[in-house]
Amino acid sequence: MSEQPQQVSRAVLGFPRGRRVRRALAAVALLAAVASLAPPWWWQAAVAAGRWAGRHWPVVVLVLVAGALSVGGRRRPSAVVLGRRPRTPAMPLLVHVALLLGLAAAVAAGVGVVLWDVLGQPTDRPQAPGAPLAPTWGVQERLDAVKVVLTVVGGVGAVVALTVAYRRQRLTEADSHREDTKVVLDRYTKAAELLGAADASVRVAGVYAFAALANDAPEARQGCIDVLCAYLRQPYGTAADPGPHDPGQERQVRLTVIRLIRDNLHLADDDPRSWRGHDFDFTGAVFDGGDLAGATFAEPGRVTFAEATITGGLSFDRATVAGGAISFDRARFAGGAVSFKDARLTGGRVSFVDARFVGGTVSLAEARFAGGVVDLSGVDPESSTGVWPTGTPAPPGLRLPADRRIPRT
Known part of the structure; x- marks a missing residue:
């Protein structure tokens, strides 16, 4: 046969490349620049939003996790040429987990700042005689803070576990894709020989x-x-x-x-x-x-x-x-x-x-x-x-x- 088809598939297992990471960092830098120039009422709105998120933090966490999974699980349609190996994750797992841990730490720090502001900026230091009374950390407040920290740590562990499972699943799908492509190639070759x-x-x-x-x-x-x-x-x-x-x-x-x-x-x-x-x-x-x-x-x-x-x-x-x-x-x-x-x-x-x-x-x-x-x-x-x-x-x-x-x- 003088003419052979080359394109046989329209789905490829792809992973975000460095370009996407650079775009994310650029977006963070842009947000930081906008925040530095923000008028005072922006901060008041942010504090109000933080207080609402503090009261409904389980819902916020679930929404963020669902969004991360939906974005990470999308596939980009592309053309696969017969015989070409499907792409596998280009980012090492250790780097991937480290980035997620860093992101989780940043989120935890942000949540801590918002909670500190929501609680009235309390302090556990003795106050000067005659100074206005300021909120102080009692035993119950400290226990609540420990609970929040443990929750954040548990969430970070869950994110790491989800990341490892997600990467393992993608590698399994890549192996399955290779096997399916091999079967198609074998059948195609045998049919061409018969024809x-x-x-x-x-x-x-x-x-x-x-x-x-x-x-x-x-x-x-x-x-x-x-x-x-x-x-x-x-x-x-x-x-x-x-x-x-x-x-x-x-x-x-x-x-x-x-x-x-x-x-x-x-x-x-x-x-x-x-x-x-x-x-x-x-x-x-x-x-x-x-x-x-x-x-x-x-x-x-x-x-x-x-x-x-x-x-x-x-x-x-x-x-x-x-x-x-x-x-x-x-x-x-x-x-x-x-x-x-x-x-x-x-x-x-x-x-x-x-x-x-x-x-x-x-x-x-x-x-x-x-x-x-x-x-x-x-x-x-x-x-x-x-x-x-x-x-x-x-x-x-x-x-x-x-x-x-x-x-x-």
Whole structure:
């Protein structure tokens, strides 16, 4: 096979890099600068907020922990190339824990300052005779302070434990990702070997292997579809010039590819095996027959028959074009008939720009137009007389060749 898909996954296990740490430090510095220039009423508001947080500190702690876990657990979508090892945590665990401990110490110090202010800035030193009475630390207050300290220490320990468990889980996920990627690579390699075999029955097995892999691994689906389309784009021998394979046997292999594509385009959008919305590139392929009847083509998928040669007919009967684009631009219809009987066009675009008809026909007479566009405006009027019945008004969305325009209904 000359064309191999490279991108098979859209999820990578990533970790924050140094850039994020620098951004966090910059944010802290900015907050410090703003705090140094803050007007007095800001501090009054901060004290009021601190008093509220002091009364409801368990809720505040739980909210902070939940926020940290939700931010740390997010994954950044990216593309993974076959064979590339997934990224593992770049920051050493000791550094990670040290940073968290430092952050926890800073939070504890801040909480202590707020509590000291909330309690009226008490002191345990003797007061001068005649001085105004100031709040003092009694036994109960000291016990309460010890409880707060123990709570903070316990919270720090919990944060460290959560960090270690989180890092261990990420490493486990990375190992699992590597194993899954290895399985996909092994199946992909075996399917490619089957598809490149000399025996036609083995090649058919390779076609089914790629279709099964596409259904089992959605992240590899477009790559498998690309391989099957690339197989159809390969040179196709004839009786006069059979090429490396027997033309009759090769035709059966190619029809199997088309049939499997049709079967998976039959499936509903909510079916996890559906191939709707994917791209199919048949550029330059030779179609000696094929049945896409009942298939549904939906956006954002694009189906390209550009420069293809259709010699044995191609059926789109009862197919639905609900979005996306189907292109027959510069295609050559040589003796084959392309039928759209009972096909429904509800969206998207079907174009025949510079298509050539050499004994072949395309019939849209029994198609149902409910939206979308079928563009035949660039087709030679003399060679496309069978596309739409002469004298019949064209429905909205059908653009006939310039010399055969009929008033629309």
